[in-house]
Amino acid sequence: MNINPAQSIRGRAKLPGDKSISHRAALIGAIASGTTTIHNFSTAVDCATTLSCLEQLGVELTRNNNTVEIQGSAQLQKPTTTLDCGNSGSTIRILSGILARQGFSCELAGDSSLNSRPMNRIIKPLELMGAKFESNDGKPPLVIHGTQAIQAITYELPVASAQVKSAILFAGLGAQGRTQVKESSLSRDHTERLFNGFGVKVTTDEDLTVTIDGPAQLTGGEITVPGDASSAAYFVAAAMLLPDSELTIEGVGLNPTRAEFLSLLSSWGADISTEGVSDERNEPIGTVKVRSGINSESSSERRIDRPKIPSVIDELPLLAVVGSQLEGGLEIRDATELRHKESDRLKSTATNLRLMGAHVEEHPDGLTVAGPTKLHSASLDSFGDHRIAMAFTIAALIADGPTEIAGADCVNISFPEFFDLLDSVVVR
Ligand code: S3P
Numbered sequence: 001m002n003i004n005p006a007q008s009i010r011g012r013a014k015l016p017g018d019k020s021i022s023h024r025a026a027l028i029g030a031i032a033s034g035t036t037t038i039h040n041f042s043t044a045v046d047c048a049t050t051l052s053c054l055e056q057l058g059v060e061l062t063r064n065n066n067t068v069e070i071q072g073s074a075q076l077q078k079p080t081t082t083l084d085c086g087n088s089g090s091t092i093r094i095l096s097g098i099l100a101r102q103g104f105s106c107e108l109a110g111d112s113s114l115n116s117r118p119m120n121r122i123i124k125p126l127e128l129m130g131a132k133f134e135s136n137d138g139k140p141p142l143v144i145h146g147t148q149a150i151q152a153i154t155y156e157l158p159v160a161s162a163q164v165k166s167a168i169l170f171a172g173l174g175a176q177g178r179t180q181v182k183e184s185s186l187s188r189d190h191t192e193r194l195f196n197g198f199g200v201k202v203t204t205d206e207d208l209t210v211t212i213d214g215p216a217q218l219t220g221g222e223i224t225v226p227g228d229a230s231s232a233a234y235f236v237a238a239a240m241l242l243p244d245s246e247l248t249i250e251g252v253g254l255n256p257t258r259a260e261f262l263s264l265l266s267s268w269g270a271d272i273s274t275e276g277v278s279d280e281r282n283e284p285i286g287t288v289k290v291r292s293g294i295n296s297e298s299s300s301e302r303r304i305d306r307p308k309i310p311s312v313i314d315e316l317p318l319l320a321v322v323g324s325q326l327e328g329g330l331e332i333r334d335a336t337e338l339r340h341k342e343s344d345r346l347k348s349t350a351t352n353l354r355l356m357g358a359h360v361e362e363h364p365d366g367l368t369v370a371g372p373t374k375l376h377s378a379s380l381d382s383f384g385d386h387r388i389a390m391a392f393t394i395a396a397l398i399a400d401g402p403t404e405i406a407g408a409d410c411v412n413i414s415f416p417e418f419f420d421l422l423d424s425v426v427v428r
Pocket of ligand 1: 019021023090160163166187
């Protein structure tokens with residue numbers, strides 16, 4: 001894919017449904033009583049992957065464009081073949097929480113990226129709850145031997161992770177007694193909000209302990225998924241960086257555990273406002289307005305580290321690109337987790353930024369990006385990672401010539417409309 005530089009970003013956009021919320025809404029629908037209707041279901045390939053795994057598990061569902069209707073079942077069926085989780089970490093990890101408490105064994109596997117990602121983080125707590133796993137040295141393929149006698153646990157996550165927290169909460173729904181998960185920093189809390197929205201009480205203490213009392217039954221219902229905040233981030237950053245930009249994005253999910261990038265970009269000079277905020281099954285949703293702007297003052301404060309990392313985990317490659325345009329640059333630390341995503345995102349981000357002429361130091365747990373630097377036209381790789389492809393498309397818009405990104409079609413994993421929507425608001 002060849003991307004030409006742009007002059008500005010102007011207009012209005014509405015984004016497809018949030019990927020994380022769509023996964024969870026589908027999983028909830030599969031095990032809730034009655035029918036669940038999900039509007040604005042994500043168009044991401046990853047979410048279609050979750051739906052096809054559910055179908056393999058005997059769940060009845062229909063998809064009509066972006067509306068998905070799911071009949072909940074008290075009992076899933078043992079699949080006849082391996083569940084193909086594709087590229088999707090959320091599918092394999094969160095679904096494992098449900099499979100851990102079924103009375104059958106089944107196998108889950110993914111593509112080469114997913115099959116190289118760590119799974120001990122779910123295996124350990126789910127085994128403590130009574131399930132048994134086989135794995136390829138802690139990686140997929142996984143065989144899960146579920147148990148209907150799943151046990152409640154109290155568990156402290158070694159690394160904050162919404163996927164792991166969610167797997168434990170989905171398993172905890174079937175356990176007798178109180179399941180508690182404690183995090184060191186708050187990761188996205190969609191599972192907690194949606195469980196509460198679909199009839200099961202989940203509480204979160206000040207010390208970030210999440211509590212659910214089982215056994216508990218979710219009740220099916222209707223939901224309209226908010227626009228994907230992480231997808232919005234690329235448009236917001238582009239409008240911030242390109243002069244004379246003015247962009248309105250409607251219906252964006254504004255959950256504070258996801259929208260932290262808006263505060264960061266504002267503090268770095270973007271003119272951002274949110275309005276018309278309403279609530280959809282406990283998920284805030286509103287309109288985001290952005291105008292270009294970048295602080296020209298140097299700051300030693302531009303560091304993103306531990307407490308904030310989980311709430312910008314998927315935006316970090318993009319924030320590193322923005323960092324290359326800031327006076328004084330940007331430092332990202334305590335982000336070793338980025339090495340375990342769809343690609344090693346610290347390495348992919350550093351490699352591509354350097355190819356565009358930026359000065360980047362790669363640390364075991366982060367990056368120091370110098371700035372401001374005029375980015376140059378270059379030949380880049382997506383590393384098969386949708387977030388890298390999109391972050392560097394935004395870098396390409398502010399470069400001094402056309403930029404080639406190999407394998408950019410991997411944007412389909414989270415945001416198939418990315419290039420078309422960008423074309424609709426880019427002024428060249
Ligand atoms: C997700 C959680 C995050 C995030 C991923 C989606 C989720 O992963 O990076 O894109 O939907 O729960 P971790 O739980 O591994 O941090």
